[in-house]
């Protein structure tokens with residue numbers, strides 16, 4: 768924590784935090800709700816952390832923004848739901864991408880995926896002979912086995 772950190776509040780969801788002071792540049796959006804309705808609080812870092820510890824921060828900011836604070840709870844809930852589903856989406860996408868099968872015959876990881884278009888093309892070209900590959904997803908570039 769540097770001395771020139773400042774305390775900010777998101778007036779859309781009530782999220783508070785510390786940021787390094789970046790002069791007159793626009794504040795970056797809220798990490799939770801992505802609102803740009805951010806405001807610097809007239810509070811030192813020390814005061815902020817103190818209030819956070821003794822749980823008087825919420826009361827302080829609710830008193831500062833009586834109007835805005837009414838919608839914070841629902842805005843925050845909404846933002847968190849969106850944030851969670853976004854996170855889940857990223858997670859499921861990345862686990863799919865990170866799935867690296869290995870060849871059961873030689874253990875090599877240099878495999879090619881046998882795609883559906885591939886199969887359809889093969890079935891078209893070779894008829895029943897191509898059918899044997901149904902259900903097989905990978906071809907090993909190392910030993911040539913399919914599985």
Ligand SMILES: [Zn+2]
Pocket residue numbers: 777778779780781782797798799800801802
């Ligand atoms: Zn926010």
Ligand SMILES: [Zn+2]
Pocket residue numbers: 870871872873874875907908909910911912
């Ligand atoms: Zn292999």
